[in-house]
Amino acid sequence: MSGHAFDEAIALTPGSDGSWLGATSPAYANMVGPFGGITAAQALNAVLRHPQRLGEPVSLTVNFAAALADGPFTAQVRPARTNRSTQHWVVEVLQQGQTVLTATVFTALRRQTWSATEQAMPAATVPADTPLPAHAGRVEWFNRYEMRFVEGYFPAAWDGQDHGMSRTRLWVRDAPPRPLDFASLTALSDVFYPRIWRRRASPVPIGTVSMTVYFHAGAAQLQATGTGYLFAQAQAQAFHNGYFDQTAQLWNEAGELLVTTHQIVYYKE
Amino acid sequence: MSGHAFDEAIALTPGSDGSWLGATSPAYANMVGPFGGITAAQALNAVLRHPQRLGEPVSLTVNFAAALADGPFTAQVRPARTNRSTQHWVVEVLQQGQTVLTATVFTALRRQTWSATEQAMPAATVPADTPLPAHAGRVEWFNRYEMRFVEGYFPAAWDGQDHGMSRTRLWVRDAPPRPLDFASLTALSDVFYPRIWRRRASPVPIGTVSMTVYFHAGAAQLQATGTGYLFAQAQAQAFHNGYFDQTAQLWNEAGELLVTTHQIVYYKE
Numbered sequence: 001m002s003g004h005a006f007d008e009a010i011a012l013t014p015g016s017d018g019s020w021l022g023a024t025s026p027a028y029a030n031m032v033g034p035f036g037g038i039t040a041a042q043a044l045n046a047v048l049r050h051p052q053r054l055g056e057p058v059s060l061t062v063n064f065a066a067a068l069a070d071g072p073f074t075a076q077v078r079p080a081r082t083n084r085s086t087q088h089w090v091v092e093v094l095q096q097g098q099t100v101l102t103a104t105v106f107t108a109l110r111r112q113t114w115s116a117t118e119q120a121m122p123a124a125t126v127p128a129d130t131p132l133p134a135h136a137g138r139v140e141w142f143n144r145y146e147m148r149f150v151e152g153y154f155p156a157a158w159d160g161q162d163h164g165m166s167r168t169r170l171w172v173r174d175a176p177p178r179p180l181d182f183a184s185l186t187a188l189s190d191v192f193y194p195r196i197w198r199r200r201a202s203p204v205p206i207g208t209v210s211m212t213v214y215f216h217a218g219a220a221q222l223q224a225t226g227t228g229y230l231f232a233q234a235q236a237q238a239f240h241n242g243y244f245d246q247t248a249q250l251w252n253e254a255g256e257l258l259v260t261t262h263q264i265v266y267y268k269e
Numbered sequence: 270m271s272g273h274a275f276d277e278a279i280a281l282t283p284g285s286d287g288s289w290l291g292a293t294s295p296a297y298a299n300m301v302g303p304f305g306g307i308t309a310a311q312a313l314n315a316v317l318r319h320p321q322r323l324g325e326p327v328s329l330t331v332n333f334a335a336a337l338a339d340g341p342f343t344a345q346v347r348p349a350r351t352n353r354s355t356q357h358w359v360v361e362v363l364q365q366g367q368t369v370l371t372a373t374v375f376t377a378l379r380r381q382t383w384s385a386t387e388q389a390m391p392a393a394t395v396p397a398d399t400p401l402p403a404h405a406g407r408v409e410w411f412n413r414y415e416m417r418f419v420e421g422y423f424p425a426a427w428d429g430q431d432h433g434m435s436r437t438r439l440w441v442r443d444a445p446p447r448p449l450d451f452a453s454l455t456a457l458s459d460v461f462y463p464r465i466w467r468r469r470a471s472p473v474p475i476g477t478v479s480m481t482v483y484f485h486a487g488a489a490q491l492q493a494t495g496t497g498y499l500f501a502q503a504q505a506q507a508f509h510n511g512y513f514d515q516t517a518q519l520w521n522e523a524g525e526l527l528v529t530t531h532q533i534v535y536y537k538e
Contacts (some may be wrong), residue, residue, distance in 0.1 A: 058478065059332075061332075061479065063328075063330075063373050063375060065350035066350060066352065078505050080333060080334060080368040081334035081368045081369075081371075083335065084477075090361075092349065099350045100350075101476075102359055103331050103373075104371050104479070108511070108512070110510040110511050112463075113511050113536070113537075114538055115379075115509045115510055116468075116508045117507050118468070118504070118506055120509060162385075183464070183500060188479040189319040200383070209355075210330065210481075212330060212479075214512075214514045214531070215509075216506075216507040216512070217515070235387070237386075237388035238384075238385070238387060238526040239380040239384050239485075239530045240384045241380060241384055242377070242382050242485065243327050243379070243483075243485070245483045245485070247531075248318070253274050257506060260483060260514050262483070262516075262529075264328045264375070264483045265383070266355075269382040
């Protein structure tokens with residue numbers, strides 16, 4: 001037992017019918033309900049812990065169907081298709097018999113092949129020279145991460161000015177540090193504050209609707225990354241009538257692109 | 270009835286149990302099985318035609334669990350969660366009782382809000398000045414699209430040289446022209462030939478595993494785009510042990526970003 005808040009948060013116990021039982025974690029509370037990243041990690045964990053799982057996660061899509069209520073949930077997990085070296089999973093998370101999340105996961109036994117990072121890590125100050133924010137986060141989950149912003153910290157003033165771009169870059173890792181794995185990398189993929197807040201300097205209500213994570217690393221590479229920092233970059237490409245997208249990348253300190261991830265986010269005006 | 274091959278390809282008839290019956294289309298045949306874009310459009314169409322559908326598609330993720338065999342399929346469609354103005358769908362496509370595709374779709378009634386294209390359309394020659402390829406496609410579905418490559422056409426030689434980048438840019442529309450809608454835009458989101466062929470000048474076996482489409486336009490905007498060209502751009506960010514990603518954008522001639530789309534693709538070496 002690591003005793004780390006993250007491990008406690010994603011813990012699942014087997015239900016009687018093959019489903020998994022979990023609960024939201026106060027340590028990862030957001031403004032309403034839990035941090036989406038921890039919910040995504042819980043959904044992935046239900047696949048990772050499944051006795052029939054084949055290989056490692058390559059792709060994950062999580063759809064947030066409703067804000068989770070604080071308390072227990074049930075995760076139903078089903079291998080929809082098992083091929084020789086790949087597997088397609090369907091996940092549904094329920095509270096009080098209502099669906100609050102749907103997800104699909106693709107796992108595979110990978111073979112070693114020619115590999116390359118085409119999207120290179122941008123040049124940036126090293127983590128030790130990148131200051132921590134002066135204030136603690138206003139929401140609890142923010143305090144579970146060590147974030148050192150290189151560019152695109154929260155706007156200096158919520159003055160509603162259109163900044164014309166939405167990019168944020170930061171060094172990030174779990175706080176306290178915890179060796180990287182697929183579950184924590186999933187949560188880290190959702191670590192960015194809403195792009196519309198950055199773009200318009202206005203903290204409008206938002207909610208992630210769907211998030212996709214592509215893993216470009218295996219377990220050994222994550223283990224080698226260990227408790228090192230990740231360089232994380234996110235930017236929106238379009239804002240349209242209540243929904244904006246976010247495209248993001250996470251590299252390790254060695255410049256290996258571990259994850260590319262995308263989401264579509266509701267915003268209210 | 271338009272009589273267009275696309276409409277024939279995505280046609281569905283209601284099954285007795287609420288499912289939809291469709292079939293693969295020879296007009297959109299790929300090397301093995303059908304063009305993935307047409308399969309994705311069929312899956313979306315099963316939601317679009319559902320009597321309980323609320324609003325327009327905002328997000329779609331399609332997982333290709335197995336190569337479709339030529340012939341009929343059944344699409345099972347279920348609204349997993351219906352909120353006041355949004356809806357989460359789960360889709361499963363079967364052949365011979367086996368799952369060949371899973372998908373999730375998010376639909377919503379959109380409200381008009383502040384909107385912006387942050388990822389601007391790159392400068393390019395206009396479609397009329399961008400030549401058509403001299404040869405017909407080697408696979409049938411390629412002939413269903415008018416493609417005018419601006420950059421990153423097929424490598425001049427399959428010499429296995431690492432070109433160091435994988436970007437392709439082209440003007441594209443249905444051939445013959447067909448007014449744009451959500452189904453055709455979904456298929457167009459998969460119109461790019463495999464990024465690893467471009468990057469490494471080597472036509473290795475590939476297969477898309479999962480594809481996500483975010484729609485940044487409503488039906489009226491697609492109608493206004495009509496039979497105009499789309500400017501389409503795709504690039505890989507990472508290649509790792511058998512899987513590479515692709516991130517892509519499709520703008521209309523007015524420079525409006527209609528779709529951002531991503532996929533993860535298996536490759537063999």
